[in-house]
Amino acid sequence: MWHGEYRDPRLVEVFDAERVWGWEDDFFMRVLADRMAPRVLDLGCGTGRLAIAMAEAGHEVTAVDPAGAALDAARRKPGSARVQWIEGSFEDLPSQSFDAALMTGHVVQHLSDPEWSGALRALRDALVTDGRLIFDGPDPAARPWEGWDRAATERPIVLADGSVVLAWTEGAAPAGDVVPVVHHYRFPDGLELTSTSALRFRDEAELRGSLRAAGFRVDQVYGGWGREPPGLGHDGELIVIAIAEPRLIP
Known part of the structure; x- marks a missing residue:
């Protein structure tokens, strides 16, 4: 999948503006402030908004993303010098180096099943025992793809120079747990760019099972940003806080 919002500099600018x-x-x-976490990993950091804020709050932040164009945008932001930026993925994480790891912005739905399993194993290795993994994903029970058409999603996005990009999203019928999506962006000069994704939806039971298999204990699962239980409220989220279990010694 192309994921142009992270790789094409023109779409990175649009993504960052929205x-x-x-x-x-x-x-x-x-949540990060709930427990002491001097060393923080932001995996899939994108254009770095949250990574920079965490560093400004006093955390030692390592931000990792495979998309060089997104990282270029992050490095241009005020405060970016406080963050260690790494162009890479979960395969590049140092062992036993972080007290907390975050994956935000629904990063998890962009990972295939093998990638998800590999990422969880790598994150467990990167965290100290009792370190926290914090991430969000869409709750498939909310069936958000049913509202992904032009009529419902068309919106203007104002860029830094004042120009306006018209954007909309179109989703196809789910293929099992995967939903194909096309994002459209029409620029003022008439240029239209698209970005394709195949979004993998995982329910709470599947998330719990995969975390347990990777050496995590689920501490909390919320369904919204007000810490509502799953299925309540209108956010349609599954927000997970998991704890790295002690390693088993063979």
């Missing part, structure tokens, strides 16, 4: 600080960022900052 994703401003929101209640989800406040949520992650509050």
Whole structure:
């Protein structure tokens, strides 16, 4: 899948203009502050909004993303010098180096099943015992793809120079637990760019099982940014806090 919002500099600019600080960022900052976590990993950091905020709050932040264009945008932001930026993926994580790891912005739905299993194993290795893994994903029970058409999703996005990009999303019928998606972006000069994704939806039971298999204990699962239980409220999220279990010695 292309995921142009992270790889094409023109779409990275659009992505960054639309994703401003929101209640989800406040949520992650509050959860991070619940326990001492000097060393923090932001895996799939994108253009770095949350990574920079965590560093400004006093954490030692390592931000990892495979998309060089997104990291270029992150490095241009004020405060970016406080963050260690790494162009890479979960295969590049150092062992036993972090007190907390975050995957935000629904990163988990962009990972195939083998990638998800590999990422969880790598994250367990990267965290100290009792370190926390914190991530969010869409709850498939909310069936968000049913609202993915142009009529429901078309919106203007204002760029830094004042120009306006028209954007909309179109989703296809799910193929099992995977939903194909096309994001459209029409620029003022008439240029239209698209970005394709295949989004993997995992329910709470599947998330719990995969975390347990990778050496984590689930501490909390929320269904919204107000810490509502899954299925309650209107956010349609599965927000998970898991704890790295002690390693088994052969």
